[in-house]
Amino acid sequence: MKVFKKTFTQQEPIPAEGIAAAIEVMSSGRLHRYNTQPGEKSETDLLELEFAEYLGIPYCLACSSGGYALHIAMKAAGVQPGDKVLSNAFTLAPVPGAIHNCGAVPVLVDVAEDYCIDLNDLENKAEESGAKYFLLSHMRGHIADMDRVIEICKRFNLFLIEDCAHTMGASWNGKKSGTFGDIACFSTQTYKHLNSGEGGLLTTHHQDVMAKAIIHSGSYMLFDRHFAAPPEEIFEQIRYETANYSGRMDNLRAAILRPQLASLNIQCEQWTQRYQAIEKILAHCSLVQIPTRPKAEFFVGSSIQFSLPRFSTEQILRLMSCCEDRGVVLKWFGDPEPKGYTSRYDSWRYIQEEPQLPKTKEILATLLDMRIPLTFSKDDCELIADIIVETIEECK
Ligand SMILES: Cc1ncc(COP(=O)(O)O)c(C=O)c1O
Structure with a gap:
């Protein structure tokens, strides 16, 4: 009888280059992302710049987990307690959890035979619920017809947040997953496509959204130290109105992620x-x-x-x-x-x-x-x- 002997939870080791970079960060003692010398870019800064370039999106924020990125994405998008957020019924628990964490109410949409979100049910629920936000989970890497998704979002004026925890590196008609919506969130937790144990990345092309996300992530008033970020004047008012929900990424994680991103x-x-x-x-x-x-x-x-x-x-x-x-x-x-x-x-x-x-x-x-x-x-x-x-x- 055939028997399989390897373990399903065993990922590959961190590349040697990542281990060397991590040792350098540890040797420096400067693990905090803002602990830089004048003019220096930290590993976290470099990761954000490189991931933004990889996706072709101007702004990127590295944070503590994918679930955390989803939470602050919705906060930065303006989700208020009691708001309805359309999302997949077939997804993993951090997705409805992030909606709940905003005090918002998930409106769950059916799964289709192809394991993607059912776009007919999405249309019905968008109409019935009057929701203004849509958190689309590309669950287990199954990408729905994004042309139709975008058409539905336009028709119902839905603010689209893509959960790309399972689609980092994937694309639809040659356009990268995470570049269709208003915001995209990625996870770098061990079982995802980049592995830093825990970690998340949030990307957007909206200046005000990124400014709020940076403040939410716990930048204190060091927002001017971000490079994959909008200009300082965008933070002028936002910095007084946006709560700090500390959830930064540190340089150690960023250091082991950068060589993985390269491959x-x-x-x-x-x-x-x-x-x-x-x-x-x-x-x-x-x-x-x-x-x-x-x-x-x-x-x-x-x-x-x-x-x-x-x-x-x-x-x-x-x-x-x-x-x-x-x-x-x-x-x-x-x-x-x-x-x-x-x-x-x-x-x-x-x-x-x-x-x-x-x-x-x-x-x-x-x-x-x-x-x-x-x-x-x-x-x-x-x-x-x-x-x-x-x-x-x-x-x-
Ligand atoms: C579909 C999906 N979205 C979001 C997340 C959240 O990622 P993290 O574990 O980094 O919080 C996960 C993690 O398992 C996930 O599977």
Whole structure:
């Protein structure tokens, strides 16, 4: 019997260049982003400039986590307590959590068969709710038709915040994910496409939004020390009216991120090759449903999702358990109990009115998920896919 022996939570080591840069920061003792000599740019400053350049967006702020970036993005956009914010029902808990952290109310939108947000439901909910903000999570790297998303945002005058925690390096029709909306937020937490343990990046082309985000992040009155930022005069009034919610990035994290950013595109290709190796084998199993990725989408296959629409709950549970016995760790988005990193929308009970989303519940009921760390080779991926298919056959 084939068994897989590697671990699904093992990421690659930090590149030697990043370790050397981190040692230099530690040796200097100057870990705080504003602890610079006159005229010097800190590692955090350089990371912001380099990420802004990578995306082709003028302003970037490095902060303590992706969830924190989402929170201050909404605050900087003007979300007030009680405001409605449209967002995906199929996403991870930091997304509705960031909305709740603003005192705002999530209006959850159904998932579609391709695991993207359901754009028909988005239109309906935008109309019904009158929401003015839309936090779009490109959940698990599945990018919705961005041309239609933008058309809907224009029609309903929605302020769009993209959650790119899973799409750093991805694009739609050649345009990078995170450059469609008013603001984009990225995560550099260990299991994302850049790894600093914890960390986040917020980008925007709006001067006032970035000025507020910088003050929120805990710049004290050192905003003039930011380089991927609007001119000082934009802060003139904002600095009195914007609260400090300390959540800065430090130079140590920035130092290990910069060399990773330099090789992000190569890494993304590698993820996608591994994804395709798994997809090819799974697609041969008639019980498996995997959405065909649209031609316009350049995705980063750092995880894979597939459905088993003919499987009952008991069969899904048996499959997961048998796969685990053979070293393959699958997660289930349909589990009514929140477990590990997955939680179904109806377990977010702080949302006052439980959303009624039977279509989403039905899709999530047989939706499975698996991480693809780059420590797995293409051969490893083929072995994993073989084990999954064999186990599906056993459980059918
Ligand atoms: C879809 C999604 N959005 C946002 C976040 C928040 O990122 P962080 O863990 O850096 O707060 C995560 C993290 O898991 C996520 O999966």
